[in-house]
Amino acid sequence: METSIRSLSSEMNRWFLSFKRSIIWPIGLILFAIIGIAPFYPLDTLSNTFTLYPPNVIVFNLYSPLFKDYIMAIVLLLSSLLISEDTENGTWTILRTIRISRFPYIVAKFVWMLIYAIAGSLVTVFVFTLYISSSLGYFAVDYFTSGIELVLSYSFIIALTALFGLTISAIFAKRVYSVLAAAAYYVFLVAVSLNLYTTMFVNGSGYQDGFPGYNIHIPFIDKLLILMAPTTFHGAAASLIGLHTINNNYLNGGAPSNQITIFFPLLFSSPLGYILPYLILTASLVTLMWVTLFVKRRFL
Amino acid sequence: MASTNEITVESIVKTYGLRHKIVAIDNVSLSVEHGTCTSLVGPNGAGKTTLLKVVSGLTNRYQGKVSVNGRVSLSPEVSVNFQFMDAVENILYFSKVVDREIDPTDILKKVNLLLGKQQVYSYSKGMKRKLDIARALSLGAKSILMDEPFDGLDPGASDDLVDIINSLKKEGVTFLVSSHDLHRLTDISDKVVFLKKGRVCGLRDLRVRNTLIANFMENSVLAADLLEQMGCTITNTGKGELHFIPDPRLKTWEIIGNLISNGVKVTGVYNETLDSDYRRIYHGNLD
Numbered sequence A: 001m002e003t004s005i006r007s008l009s010s011e012m013n014r015w016f017l018s019f020k021r022s023i024i025w026p027i028g029l030i031l032f033a034i035i036g037i038a039p040f041y042p043l044d045t046l047s048n049t050f051t052l053y054p055p056n057v058i059v060f061n062l063y064s065p066l067f068k069d070y071i072m073a074i075v076l077l078l079s080s081l082l083i084s085e086d087t088e089n090g091t092w093t094i095l096r097t098i099r100i101s102r103f104p105y106i107v108a109k110f111v112w113m114l115i116y117a118i119a120g121s122l123v124t125v126f127v128f129t130l131y132i133s134s135s136l137g138y139f140a141v142d143y144f145t146s147g148i149e150l151v152l153s154y155s156f157i158i159a160l161t162a163l164f165g166l167t168i169s170a171i172f173a174k175r176v177y178s179v180l181a182a183a184a185y186y187v188f189l190v191a192v193s194l195n196l197y198t199t200m201f202v203n204g205s206g207y208q209d210g211f212p213g214y215n216i217h218i219p220f221i222d223k224l225l226i227l228m229a230p231t232t233f234h235g236a237a238a239s240l241i242g243l244h245t246i247n248n249n250y251l252n253g254g255a256p257s258n259q260i261t262i263f264f265p266l267l268f269s270s271p272l273g274y275i276l277p278y279l280i281l282t283a284s285l286v287t288l289m290w291v292t293l294f295v296k297r298r299f300l
Numbered sequence B: 001m002a003s004t005n006e007i008t009v010e011s012i013v014k015t016y017g018l019r020h021k022i023v024a025i026d027n028v029s030l031s032v033e034h035g036t037c038t039s040l041v042g043p044n045g046a047g048k049t050t051l052l053k054v055v056s057g058l059t060n061r062y063q064g065k066v067s068v069n070g071r072v073s074l075s076p077e078v079s080v081n082f083q084f085m086d087a088v089e090n091i092l093y094f095s096k097v098v099d100r101e102i103d104p105t106d107i108l109k110k111v112n113l114l115l116g117k118q119q120v121y122s123y124s125k126g127m128k129r130k131l132d133i134a135r136a137l138s139l140g141a142k143s144i145l146m147d148e149p150f151d152g153l154d155p156g157a158s159d160d161l162v163d164i165i166n167s168l169k170k171e172g173v174t175f176l177v178s179s180h181d182l183h184r185l186t187d188i189s190d191k192v193v194f195l196k197k198g199r200v201c202g203l204r205d206l207r208v209r210n211t212l213i214a215n216f217m218e219n220s221v222l223a224a225d226l227l228e229q230m231g232c233t234i235t236n237t238g239k240g241e242l243h244f245i246p247d248p249r250l251k252t253w254e255i256i257g258n259l260i261s262n263g264v265k266v267t268g269v270y271n272e273t274l275d276s277d278y279r280r281i282y283h284g285n286l287d
Helices: A002-021 A024-036 A043-052 A055-089 A091-097 A102-136 A141-153 A155-171 A175-195 A220-228 A230-244 A246-251 A271-298 B048-056 B087-097 B104-110 B125-138 B155-170 B182-188 B220-229 B252-261 B274-283
Strands: A197-199 A215-217 B005-016 B022-033 B037-041 B063-068 B072-075 B143-147 B174-178 B191-196 B199-205 B212-216 B233-238 B241-245 B266-271
Touching (some): A002 A102, A002 B087, A024 A055, A024 A102, A055 A091, A055 A102, A055 A141, A091 B072, A102 A141, A155 A175, A155 A271, B005 B048, B005 B174, B022 B048, B022 B199, B037 B048, B048 B072, B048 B143, B072 B125, B104 B155, B125 B143, B155 B174, B155 B182, B174 B182, B182 B274, B191 B274, B212 B252, B220 B252
Parallel strands (some): B037 B174, B037 B191, B072 B143
Antiparallel strands (some): A197 A215, B005 B022, B212 B266
């Protein structure tokens, strides 16, 4: 146990040093900052929205989808480098000769990626707040706190994405292959997400299920979020969809957006059903990573 | 010199492939004594690197037994260190993992590596090799395994590495080295193990008196008799040549003079070197 903690601490220290000296991590932060000023909507459009909705709605509705997508991409790509870099450089060979355990080795990378991604996301929020503040004429602290809440609410997604990236990284021996695989995986997620439409209707609105205006695209990442918060499923889902359909509601005369039915597969029909897939997915990823490193060690 | 074995390899068989068709090491046994350097020599594919991997514990799918006294550290063919750390940070990383208190300055002095904030990615090959040894010392390794340590080094850097290895041997560090650089191996080795197709096909102890090789036009049988009468030990016979360890009481010119005066036509005498050993073992002749 003591050895594992020492190894973990050494590994963490190594990644912080790498952060200070390697070009790739600062580039990642710049990407996070760029997301913050990405022109989702022109400022003049935003200024109308400011008067209609509270900051948390603005942050979520205007910012959340793109924000999450980019986080996934960046975290996937960067985490896919972490183990394959060691394999390619040969440092993993040296670590194996000193019998470093896989546990601190993987955990250190995972924790590092989590800290980095959350810090990067906060950079995004900060830049985004500055962007809005430039229009409002004062530092819009409400938008900043709403952004932090948003980032924290997605920390599970970040963690899961980092695990995916690390697993990919454990499989490939060269960085270029692991990055390409991560990119391919991301494209796959996007493709899957695009096909996962959920039909919904608003009670009392007079519209029927399947009405074109209410076929809402729920990003895959949002679905995962819903799965991870089963106790507030209806609330989270309604809130999520409501915010996503903010413009529709506006056009629809402000029809209530919190009475929404979403049809999910039977697997997810109980609270346990929501947690299990997440736990199974996480356990599978960790196991796969574990086995991959074991197999690499065993068959050299 | 102490005769404790730091590394003992017994009847190692290592195969590759799903059906174990590729035999990388075939029944190899050897031992490396404390504070000495044993070198592995052989053509590409002879099993040198695989044997180092087996001893270092990088691979554990093999038959046979490997006994290592204390920790071993491997310096792979391509020197490996954390690129974005300097020398001190690198060795502190490893000492921390194995829970050793070290003085980085002392270790870096031993390997003649200057202190500084220069990161490893900008190191020359020679500096990286020295850092490999420093890493081993920071881990408290009693034995250091080096794969092609002289590969790509300029003569000055090679000399430096030879000096470092020899001085560490005196401090009791044991080396198992694989290399094609026979000249440098002569400078550092106590024993040389010749490998061919995964098997040991020759062994040379460089601590005993150098073997001489004499070439003859004729009367080599008579020469062999005369050499034995003079107390020399014949180690090998070839076409028109004899390998022998001379009696330490005799000078080389006395031996040759005796042969010539007895009617043996001697055409050349020279010390057996690793190079001549190599050519004899792998090519079956001497130039």
